[in-house]
Amino acid sequence: MVIESVERLECIRSLKCRECGREYPPIKIYACEDCFGPLEVAYNYDFIELDRKSFQDRPKTVWRYSELLPVHHRTKIVDLGAGYTILHRCDRLAKTFGLRKLYIKDDTVNPTYSFKDRPATVAVSKALEFGAKAVGCASTGNLAAATAAHAAKVGLPCYVFVPSDIELNKILQTTIYGARIVAVKGNYDDANRLAAQASEAYDWAFVNINIRPYYVEGSKTLAFEICEQLGWRAPDRLIVPMASGALLCAIWRGLKEFQRLDLVDDLKTKIAGAQPTGCAPISNAFKANSLDVKPIEHPSTISKSLAIGDPGDGFYALRAIRESGGVAESVTDFEILDAIQLLAKTEGIFAEPAGGVTVAVLKKLVELGEISPDEEVVCCVTGNGFKAAETLMNCIAKPFEIEPTLESLVKIVR
Numbered sequence: 502m503v504i505e506s507v508e509r510l511e512c513i514r515s516l517k518c519r520e521c522g523r524e525y526p527p528i529k530i531y532a533c534e535d536c537f538g539p540l541e542v543a544y545n546y547d548f549i550e551l552d553r554k555s556f557q558d559r560p561k562t563v564w565r566y567s568e569l570l571p572v573h574h575r576t577k578i579v580d581l582g583a584g585y586t587i588l589h590r591c592d593r594l595a596k597t598f599g600l601r602k603l604y605i606k607d608d609t610v611n612p613t614y615s616f617k618d619r620p621a622t623v624a625v626s627k628a629l630e631f632g633a634k635a636v637g638c639a640s641t642g643n644l645a646a647a648t649a650a651h652a653a654k655v656g657l658p659c660y661v662f663v664p665s666d667i668e669l670n671k672i673l674q675t676t677i678y679g680a681r682i683v684a685v686k687g688n689y690d691d692a693n694r695l696a697a698q699a700s701e702a703y704d705w706a707f708v709n710i711n712i713r714p715y716y717v718e719g720s721k722t723l724a725f726e727i728c729e730q731l732g733w734r735a736p737d738r739l740i741v742p743m744a745s746g747a748l749l750c751a752i753w754r755g756l757k758e759f760q761r762l763d764l765v766d767d768l769k770t771k772i773a774g775a776q777p778t779g780c781a782p783i784s785n786a787f788k789a790n791s792l793d794v795k796p797i798e799h800p801s802t803i804s805k806s807l808a809i810g811d812p813g814d815g816f817y818a819l820r821a822i823r824e825s826g827g828v829a830e831s832v833t834d835f836e837i838l839d840a841i842q843l844l845a846k847t848e849g850i851f852a853e854p855a856g857g858v859t860v861a862v863l864k865k866l867v868e869l870g871e872i873s874p875d876e877e878v879v880c881c882v883t884g885n886g887f888k889a890a891e892t893l894m895n896c897i898a899k900p901f902e903i904e905p906t907l908e909s910l911v912k913i914v915r
Contacts (some may be wrong), residue, residue: 512549512568515759516540516714519817529631529706530715540714540778541811542571544758551762552791553733561585561721563619567759569713570623570722577630579651583611583618584722588730590878593847594860598867602877604736606727607653607850613646613674614885615853616723616748621647623719629655633706637661639696640709641689641744641806642671643884647679648708660705661775662696664688668891688800690811720748724755727879728765734766739877740773740863742784742883743829744809746818749774752881753821773871774822774829775862777802777837777854783815787822787829794819802832803892804854806884828871831859838896840864841886853889856882 513523513797520538531540549568559565563584572578587607595603608616625648628636637660638648639889645661652659655708659680664687672682685692691709700707708716728735741749760768776784779802786794794815800808812818822829831839839856840861844850852860859880866872886893903909 512544513571513573514543514545522774529712531711538823539817541723542714542718544569544756546761551763552762553764556729563622563719564720566725568724569718571718572623572626576889577656578626579629581612581618581650581654583622583647583719583725586610588727589848589850591848594844597843597847599874600867600872600878601875604727604731604865604877605844605848605850605880606723606879606881608723608883609850609852609856611647613643615643615915616881616883617643618650619722619816620644620716620719621651621708622643622874624648624706624712624716624854625655625657626655627712627715628706628708629844630796631706631712632788633657633704635660635703637705637707638698638709639663639689639693639707640715642675642807642888643666643806644709646674646678647681649675649678652680653678660699662692662699662906664692668889670890671805671888676867684690689809690796697872708799714775714895717747717751720751721755721758722750723748723881728756728759731877731879733765733823735759735768735770736879737769738771738773738827738872740775740859740866740878742807742817742859743774743776743812743883744815744855744879745812745818746783746883747785748793748883749818750814750821753825770825772822772827773827773862773866774827775856776829776831777804778831778833778864779808780808780810781831782810783812783818783829786819792816792819795876802837802854803889804837805889805892806853806855806857807858828866830862830871831863832858832865836861836865838893841893844882845886850882851886852882852887853884856886856915859883860861869875898900 518533518538589605611618635658639662751834780800797810837857841857
């Protein structure tokens with residue numbers, strides 16, 4: 502729905518360069534004119550009056566945290582119900598790993614079945630506020646669906662640039678929502694470059710390009726919800742999948758904002774960044790104790806949604822991991838598939854490969870002794886397994902075929 506209200510929010514102070522600190526008015530700009538550093542939203546925290554009771558009667562979507570999201574006019578908010586997803590306590594999986602407390606933050610149940618609905622609802626709302634005539638994105642699948650769905654709700658044309666080898670299942674939703682799909686011969690980085698050129702040429706609002714500073718703010722609501730659902734405390738460990746690195750940065754930013762506003766008492770969370778070995782530039786840099794995130798020219802992994810070889814926020818993700826005292830790790834396709842099935846069989850959650858990456862990294866870090874049995878761990882599962890049905894169909898067990906008799910059934914009953 503479009504939220505109907507005349508209330509105007511005045512919580513945004515400016516856009517601020519992450520590198521040199523120069524500030525700009527909150528307009529449609531995404532890079533610093535002085536140093537070309539990325540811009541991020543700066544809030545008037547002294548103006549924001551929130552306590553734990555503030556949220557009691559608010560809608561259970563990302564917009565319950567509207568003072569910490571960059572949309573001025575509530576009348577421009579496009580809300581399909583993204584956010585406030587389930588935080589599962591996973592006792593069976595915890596027992597398998599030898600952990601005291603394990604939770605899965607389950608974003609498979611968002612409107613288009615991935616966490617990308619969070620930044621998409623913010624970005625399309627901001628595009629509407631800017632008076633955009635069309636929106637778009639570069640995507641490996643999940644953001645395409647999320648952007649297209651929110652654009653469809655308000656009748657904005659939507660253009661989506663994807664790598665030509667993307668699973669057809671990943672763009673089925675996007676097509677149904679009426680977006681125009683541009684399949685670029687090459688990988689995600691090629692699609693992203695062309696999308697950036699198109700955003701300049703046509704002055705479209707590309708959610709993860711020219712309105713990126715606003716777009717990334719939606720993802721930090723994952724951190725807000727986890728703290729609220731844990732009884733207003735931050736967990737000991739958060740495991741987050743990394744593609745561009747933006748999600749991890751947003752989650753760390755969200756945790757620090759809740760601490761700044763005294764909504765959590767103690768921020769002791771260590772963040773673990775998770776990548777597939779076939780595309781692990783951030784993890785590789787962490788293990789090499791380097792600040793140089795070397796691009797992967799030809800990503801090779803079943804986790805297509807994480808196959809970004811040149812991660813735009815890689816450096817900042819490294820910085821966030823180190824600031825939190827965390828680690829980065831990668832896992833093989835075999836480990837990813839094993840983790841998808843383990844999560845499904847123990848907790849009834851069907852994750853896409855990106856979710857398998859986080860669970861597999863959790864298992865690996867426990868085995869390495871990096872995560873202790875007494876830690877309270879939250880693992881982010883960011884997309885539904887049906888998003889990667891074509892990939893996963895190749896590794897599932899075939900049905901038992903029997904005659905229609907009890908004698909035949911006896912042979913397979915455990």
